[in-house]
Amino acid sequence: MQVTGTLRGRNLYISLSGEMDECSAQDARLKCDKLIDNNANANKIIINLAEVAFMDSTGIGFLIGRYKKASRLSVPLYVEKPNFAADKILNLSGIYSLIPKAE
Amino acid sequence: MTENYLKLQFYSLPRNQAFARDAVAAFCLELEPSLSAISDIKTAVSEAVTNCTVHAYKGATGLITVECKIEENSLHIKISDEGKGIDDVEQAVQPFFTSAPSDERSGMGFTIMQTFMDEFKVDSEKGKGTVVYMTKSFKTEVENA
Numbered sequence: 666m667q668v669t670g671t672l673r674g675r676n677l678y679i680s681l682s683g684e685m686d687e688c689s690a691q692d693a694r695l696k697c698d699k700l701i702d703n704n705a706n707a708n709k710i711i712i713n714l715a716e717v718a719f720m721d722s723t724g725i726g727f728l729i730g731r732y733k734k735a736s737r738l739s740v741p742l743y744v745e746k747p748n749f750a751a752d753k754i755l756n757l758s759g760i761y762s763l764i765p766k767a768e
Numbered sequence: 769m770t771e772n773y774l775k776l777q778f779y780s781l782p783r784n785q786a787f788a789r790d791a792v793a794a795f796c797l798e799l800e801p802s803l804s805a806i807s808d809i810k811t812a813v814s815e816a817v818t819n820c821t822v823h824a825y826k827g828a829t830g831l832i833t834v835e836c837k838i839e840e841n842s843l844h845i846k847i848s849d850e851g852k853g854i855d856d857v858e859q860a861v862q863p864f865f866t867s868a869p870s871d872e873r874s875g876m877g878f879t880i881m882q883t884f885m886d887e888f889k890v891d892s893e894k895g896k897g898t899v900v901y902m903t904k905s906f907k908t909e910v911e912n913a
Contacts, residue, residue: 686782686786686814686818687785687818687822688782688783688786690872719786719789719807719811719814720811721811721815721818721877721880722815722874722877722880723818723874725874726871726874729872729874730872749803749804749807750804750807750808750811753807754876754880757876757879757880757883758874758876
């Protein structure tokens with residue numbers, strides 16, 4: 666899974682690309698956390714899911730983990746552009762109440 | 769629709785999760801599933817196979833068997849392992865229940881299987897293994913009638 670960070674102003678955009686499952690999540694966690702640590706003074710963090718072709722419940726655990734990390738740094742976390750299938754899982758989990766969808 | 773059958777057996781290696789869900793998705797194409805049905809099936813298979821890797825064998829290598837049967841307009845999937853079994857199935861299928869909360873597990877695997885598939889059942893025996901049965905039904909729709 667590819668993880669790309671882009672700073673726009675003081676907002677950190679993290680784009681994920683590929684398939685998110687138990688196999689790929691560990692590496693994505695490390696890469697994502699490094700980006701968050703390196704930008705601990707960001708205004709907010711937006712995780713872009715547009716290029717995530719597949720995601721199972723691992724994605725829920727992954728997002729909650731990043732939410733906890735961002736919360737410790739007092740940086741709000743958002744997700745954006747989940748595809749239809751990812752949106753279905755995220756909705757089912759109720760995660761949007763913790764990590765809102767960015768408009 | 770004629771009957772069709774597939775049996776796959778593979779090691780419980782994390783990298784086989786993608787292979788298993790893609791193989792089942794390819795097998796069910798003859799039922800002409802919608803994209804959303806394919807996505808539901810792939811997700812449910814991924815959850816079941818991941819459970820075998822993470823829980824049944826706890827990272828050790830064991831065999832996972834995936835059997836698929838097409839009957840009429842339904843896809844029946846059976847995913848079995850010979851791992852440690854589930855202590856309490858009723859508890860395990862509850863939303864957000866996880867036996868490994870420290871590993872960022874959501875506890876939503878069985879809930880997703882239940883929600884995304886039309887039929888779902890788990891049989892488990894301590895020390896013997898676990899079998900998950902799932903069915904997805906495809907309605908025969910007359911288009912442009």
